[in-house]
Amino acid sequence: MKMGPFVINICAGDGIAFLLPVRYMDVTKEKEGFIVSKLDVWLFTGMLIWVSLLAATPVSWLVFVRQLLALALPQLPVFVFAWYRTYLRERWSLQQYLFSWAGVFVVGLPLLTASCMYMQVLGVSDQLFAIGALYCISLELVLVVNAWYRRQVRQVPWIGRISLDKAVLISLLMIAVILSAMAVSSLNNPQYHTKDQLLIGYEFIPAKIIAHFGLFLFFIAQFLFMYMCGYALYYLNSRWLVARVLKQRGIMAYVMSAFALIAILYPLMGQLLAWMPINRLLGSIFSENPFVLENAFAALMIVFATLPVVLAIQWTRQNNRIVSLEQEKTRTELDLLKQQLNPHFFFNTLNNLYALSLQQSKQTPDSILQLSELMRYVIYKGQETRVSIREEVKYLEDYMDLQQIRLRKSLDLQFQPDIEDPAQQIAPMLLIVFIENAFKHGIEPAEDAAFLHLTLHCKQQRLYFSCENSFEGDVATAGGIGLSNLQKRLELLYPGRYQLQTGVKNHTFKAEMQLDLS
Secondary structure (H helix, E strand, O other): OOOOEEOEOOOOOOOOOEEEEEEEEOOOOOOOOHHHHHHHHHHHHHHHHHHHHHHOOOOOOOHHHHHHHHHHHHOOHHHHHOOOOOHHHOOOOOHHHHHHHHHHHHHHHHHHHHHHHHHHHHHHHHHHHHHHHHHHHHHHHHHHHHHHHHHHHHHHHHHHHHHHHHHHHHHHHHHHHHHHHHHHOOOOOOOOOOOEEEOOOOOOHHHHHHHHHHHHHHHHHHHHHHHHHHHHEEEEHHHHHHHHHHHHHHHHHHHHHHHHHHHHHHHHHHHHHHOOHHHHHHOOOOOOOOHHHHHHHHHHHHHHHHHHHHHHHHHHHHHHHHHHHHHHHHHHHHHHHHHHHHHHHHHHHHHHHHHHHHOOOOOOHHHHHHHHHHHHHHHHHHOOEEEEEEHHHHHHHHHHHHHHHHOOOOOOEEEEEEOOOOOEOOOOOOOOOHHHHHHHEEEEEEEOOOEHHHHHHHHOOEEEEEEEOOOOOOOOOHHHHHHHHHHHHHHHHOOOEEEEEEEEEEEEEEEEEEEOOO
């Protein structure tokens, strides 16, 4: 029969025996795809191929392979380091990591490159080896700067709030300012400025910009208006054509609506652009006739060329919304589970104190003080996402001390914690569930002496916890609501990274849990 989280097998012989998992899952993290997890190796490989193709264009496959192998030889330590980079960052201290990084890129790569150049490996020129090493170091510096930038972006909230639309507008404004500065700097320069037109040269003369500052601002306004016409098409495509028409009416309605929008806007935009003074100054870059089909074609290109970008943005927004809802749902479920766990703990403890008060025990004041410490842990630490394993163990020990005070029977209690790193983080209020369950369903109902044997191992971010206790009750009630809630919490907190097994055999209840804390 099946009862709650337990699967019970009725066997002949020694009563009831079962040891089937409440929940079994491989203790493995959800991993990234190969390309993403080894992205640095992928980038270094691409860089090596491009250097081999461009720096000394091969004339045959044999030459190409020879150049590629020769370039890869001095960069072999780089590939090994890039392959294990994530592992080294997690396992080594910062000093050890930086020392190994310097050994690869500052010492190893230059020495191996010089050796290959000296030995003329595979007949490859010295210049190709030098270029390969230079590009390799440059790519590594780019990766380091990019990683630093991504960390800084997370720490500066306003950067993260800049949407793509705002980023595009900022970029257009910067381009308009740069082009205006170059245009003003090119004025009255015979090389660029003739009576027919002004060519914008790569010039930047602050004195001219200051002297013609009003014209500089006028140029900015006109260039910005030119780009805003294109941005308006992108915006309408993003916020109306894709978000409304394509989503609600389908692809055919989208295409026809796009053509209708272009038919309405392109003559108006063409006329406004042709009227701009800068159009004549630059040599009539826009036709005086606003109805020419070139204007329509340019507008259509903007709409359809930005379609993949718009679809990607829409998908990202929808995905972020889904992730946000899932996180909110997870937080709500965890809060509900904690609300179910905490009253269970308080009721048990208050019953203990009630029994002590009836006995007029001298231990009552100390027990109340101990209870306050336990309540403080539950109320404050229990609301945190992670606590140290040291704090969790102290909470278990205090709880068991409080429970033993009121027991009228002998209890064989054994607790063997073996913890490599006491600061290792773990979700709070996980281990207490086993002990609460042991006292409620095994130790308290026992008529004779009872036992509770606990084992805790925590090494290399792997946790193993077992709880064995005497049990004489109904197998169907062995787990109780506590273990059922624990299973749900584990599924939310450590999905795919836990094992939970429970069983009853020969009047002994045993629960085992393994966690991957990485």
